[in-house]
Amino acid sequence: xxxxELTKVLEEHRKWRLDSTTGKRADLGGADLGGAYLRGAYLRGAYLRGAYLRGANLxGADLGGANLGGAYLGGANLxGADLGGAxxxxxxxxxxxxxxxxxxVATDEGWRIYSGxxxxxxxxxxxxxxDTYQDEREIGDRYLRAIKTLPECPAKE
Numbered sequence: 810x811x812x813x814e815l816t817k818v819l820e821e822h823r824k825w826r827l828d829s830t831t832g833k834r835a836d837l838g839g840a841d842l843g844g845a846y847l848r849g850a851y852l853r854g855a856y857l858r859g860a861y862l863r864g865a866n867l868x869g870a871d872l873g874g875a876n877l878g879g880a881y882l883g884g885a886n887l888x889g890a891d892l893g894g895a896x897x898x899x900x901x902x903x904x905x906x907x908x909x910x911x912x913x914v915a916t917d918e919g920w921r922i923y924s925g926x927x928x929x930x931x932x933x934x935x936x937x938x939x940d941t942y943q944d945e946r947e948i949g950d951r952y953l954r955a956i957k958t959l960p961e962c963p964a965k966e
Contacts, residue, residue, distance in 0.1 A: 815845070838876075848886075858897075872898075878963075879916045883928035887912065897963060901955040905948060911955070919962045924952070931956060 835855040843863045850870045857872075859879040869889040878897030887910060892898050897915035901922070905911060911924035922934040929937055934956055942949035 815840070815842070877914050880914055881928075882912075882914060882921075882923045884926040885923070887923070899959065901952070902958065903951040903955040905951065907948075911952070913956075913959055915963050920959055922956065931959070 835852065837852075837860050838856045839859040839861075840857075841861045842865050843861050845862070845865045847870055848866045848868045850867070852875055853871045854874040855872070856876050857880050858876050860877075861881050862885050863881055864884040865882075866886045867890050868886045870887075871891045872895050873891050874894045874896070875892075875898075876896040877892075888908065890910070892900055892912060899913045901911040901913060901924075903911065905924065907925070909925045911922060913920040913922050915921075918930070920931050922929045922931065927937070935953065938949040938952040938956075
């Protein structure tokens, strides 16, 4: 998606935000937003299924109720982002003392775990934070416990 196209879509979304009676949602499904500066963006209820958001700055963005199914968030900055009620996205029930706010996003292949700039399948995450985790063992154990409590990944749409 070109910058001018993205600007147009975001401008339209801003209008929809002000008129909540229309029920319109920003449709950014499958959009290439890699590296986009979306800090503090209002994307509540946006359709971001399959969007490529690698390295995007989403710090403090409002993604509440957004559909993030299959979205690629590897390396995205989600610090302080509101993901409350986001579809196909679960914030892991744990505290990381490094201030990461790990999330699990449903993809067609199963849950994908995002924390800091890391992105893992469940199996990769269990291996990464498992017995050989080189950082603080307590942090690894928190991740392992949180990942093991994930519900079954929703089926693809």
